[in-house]
Amino acid sequence: MRVFVTIGFVLALVSGMASGGQVEAPTNAREGAGDVAQAITRLVDGEEDALQAFYDARGHRPAWQDGETVAAFAAALHTLDSDGLTPQDYQADNLVAAHRQAYAEGDSDGGNDAGNDGGIERQARFDLHASQMLLTALTHLQRGKVDPRSIDPDWEIPIVDAELDPAAISRAVDAQRFEQAFSEARPAYAPYERLRAGLARYRTLERLGGWESLPARERALRPGDIDDDVVLLRERLAIMGEVELMAAAIEAFPGAVLDGTDPRRYDAKLEAAVRRFQRRHLLEVDGIVGAQTLAALNVPVEDRIDQIRLNMERARWLLHGLPESFVLVDIAGYRLSYIRPNGEIWRSRIVVGRPYRRTPSLRSEITHMTVNPTWTIPPTILREDVLPAVRQDLGYLWRERIQVLSPSGEPLDPWEIDWSRPGNVVLRQAPGPHNALGQVVIRFPNDHMVYLHDTPSQGLFSREQRAASSGCIRVENIGEFAQLLFDDTDSGHDVRAQIDRGETRNVRLAKRMPVILHYWTVHPSEDGQLAFRPDIYERDAALLQALDRPLS
Template sequence: MEVYSTFTERKKWAAGAVVIAVVGIIAFWSFSSYNSRRAQIGILPDSTLYTTENYTDIFLDSNVVVNFLNSHQISDSAKVQVSEFYARRNYQFAWLNSQDLNSSVDIFLAQLHNYEFEFDDNSLKNAHFDSLLTIAQQNPKKFLKDKTQAERLELWLTSTFFVYSQKAFGGTVENTLDLEWFIPRKKKNYQTLLDSLVTNSKDLAQQEPVNRYYTALKAKLKQYRTIQKAGGLPKVENLSGSLSLGDSLPGIVSLKKLLYLVNDLRFSDDSPVVNESLLAGIKSYQHRMGLVENGKLDKNTLAELNKPIDERIRQMMVNLERLRWVPVEVESDYLLVNIPEFRLHVFENNKQVWVTNVVVGKEVHKTTIFKGNISQVVFNPYWGIPNSIVQNEILPKIRRDPNYLSRNNMEVVNGYYRQKPGRNNALGQIKFLFPNQYSIYLHDTPSKGLFESNTRAFSHGCIRVKDPKTLAKFVLRNDDSWSEERMDEVLKTNTETQVNVKPTLPVYIAYFTSWVDNTGQLNFRKDIYGLDAKLESDIFGKK
């Protein structure tokens, strides 16, 4: 068998040191420029370590890498990744050794197959790659005797891996700011990812640099894709209103089949009779859609039941794209507001410990998607009235009623309008500050009835919390000086009291219209701000 790392070849490789250096410098410049561009759009660097050990006995010539990249249509970013990958490992082969294909090849091919099925994406297929792979798998030892073929397969595997990783884990959208998403993205290190795959193939967790919410939703996408391939979901017809136990209706069979396919019925049931399991299944479905859980086939429930599975799949893919932008690991303690869900989730030690309803901005006053850090809790707050509200709402009311300010406990201080602390203050009795350029914060409200509405987009952009006192206890749980009793005493007054939060508490204001909750249930919500449509266009336009 021919051994590529012979003394003669290593001398040739050494003699090409200048070429290697130039390639390395070009790769460095290109990669640095690439990173710089990504930093400008809110992508943070990844400091993951990279192995320096040797794991193979054959080597590439740097000129072979350069020639391969120049002669094939591979994205510029992938070319930079390939160049840097081999330069950093002294041009060792990654996927092949002198005897066989490494086990990492089979793992990667399985990942590719799953991706193509789950996302219905064949853009990564390549006839040259497939042909070389087929020959290599049929007779590896014979294949590896042909050095040129082995080099080509090695480089196809690596370049395909980087293109795949960017699509599968980084996302198709480069500039999320255009999509009104201002949570910083952390740049994923695909160099380290590939290094992990080819050196530690058993560590599957290292091979998908995504958060657990992405993994859970992708599993549901696979389930829905299987349903789609089998003919889709049955249509629910000739049914509406309340269903009574014992009713026998033809449309019940289709309804039960649908609910079984989407996991709201535990067991398959071909009977046309309404039973307890069916009514419970309808309520389960309504819960997952954010509907009133009344067990009735009302207009909204029927509309959701009859949405085509293709629409559901596209919605899931849109949100998988968003989840690629979320850090793989977030802080152990944090708050998460999901705008389309109208809910605030509280996490401690990586576990959800509490959930409450919130009111978010109406469409004309959208709540911004970003990350902040709660640094202060304010009891009995003043409300500094935004100038837009003063001009559009307050001043017209003052013109009609000169006593409007005094009747609403408002005042003007140095030209600024504000509402004094009190029971009817628009911010209620508690607000939570996390300094940001969007002037958004969490707060109480005297309008408690809005929390019982099923759709809760009513505010001017800030986020109203149903139970702010419980939230305050959590935020200040590490401050022994703020017991519940002391909070109650302060809240009985009308004196503004500011409490600093140390350490600050991260809060994510996010936008997901499809996700898997902590009980494993797949949820869907309406796209209240119309943000799915733009992202869907970007995703499927680049597929």
């Protein structure tokens, strides 16, 4: 978004003031509103549509002549910190001084009063600048500050312009209801509010000093141990809200009453708290504080704050215009949620792409399913996985029920192919329970050729971290999920009966079902706890850098 008046212009206005000077808007400022309106009419022509619409809604009247309105706006901008945004991106600390300079009695180069052409031009430019700051803040609150395509080349979710009501914004300015305007702009969904609440809570922890890191250990902490480090472990988990540990962690909660428990003993209550921590952070849930659990415990509060902030930005990209019913694939959380038309939510564990074969972010609509699918092996998997296995043992093809075909689909004899240089052959796995796609594939149009599917490798679902596919999403209990989709779209099909027919068939849904694949490294649960996930695709650092980059 282009800002009409540059930051340099605002700083130039501020620098022209006498140090510590208090310049009030002149009494004739409102009398010259008509002249300023004419200048605004001229200057706004050719600017962004949102800015023109704002001034059209108010008949090109200046919005920022009143110093109290500017001060109220500047104060409200500081509340954007609660959304993980940077108030100074919107000139929160400079607007009041710039307004005073714009309405100063004399120009810096002479004694012309505020009613002359130079003063009117300056006031109109300030007015447009302040309005642009407001529209920029509202847009960032509603749709995000960062263009996701700038940091994720595989981004396939449509970018939708912010939906701003210029008349309502104009009324909010006149009534100085800026925080209300911000509230109406930010995503009106529970996950976003939970992230805001979590950000406030972690910033409180930061102000209180955060938490002390547990020292590195050669031996893991285990249930039953008696160790000084157990005291630190109790304090760390108590700070995060493990109420049952508060009595033992007396240092973390002054005034709490000890219950006689030896704080150095790794007891059952502490083990249960560690297991909850591990589950939230997608670590192996064993109650043992080994290297991975220790590393997650020792992430500084400042880093957790940044992680919350950048996931609030991801929420702003996504949480708008959502349908009443849709499928949400949480990539980093290894979880699929189907929000059904009746309001119920069906959830399942999933397996997603490895870090070098990433599952993309996208938005599409489920159109049909394939039962008893064949699997045409994609070029990357063929080149990197299958051909090396075939070269080592040609029997791999028969064991995996893989047929060799020409590009036109004609069967070829595997013995007659030079597998060191196989040329343009197609390998296709026959349908059946051992097919890599299992017995059901759920399909939706996208440029990455990914889909939801069954798998014969059911053991993968028992892992906490499940980035093990080649980009597609494997779904646990996919038959149950598929039947719900058929039922909720009035498609009239029985999944089990379709599979039992033994044929490879495409079965269409009577109505399309929206599906969203998105990447989150913080999940706000319904109980208010934040689950921090490993950044398996290493996307957080680039987003944080872009989020903190000052506006040009």
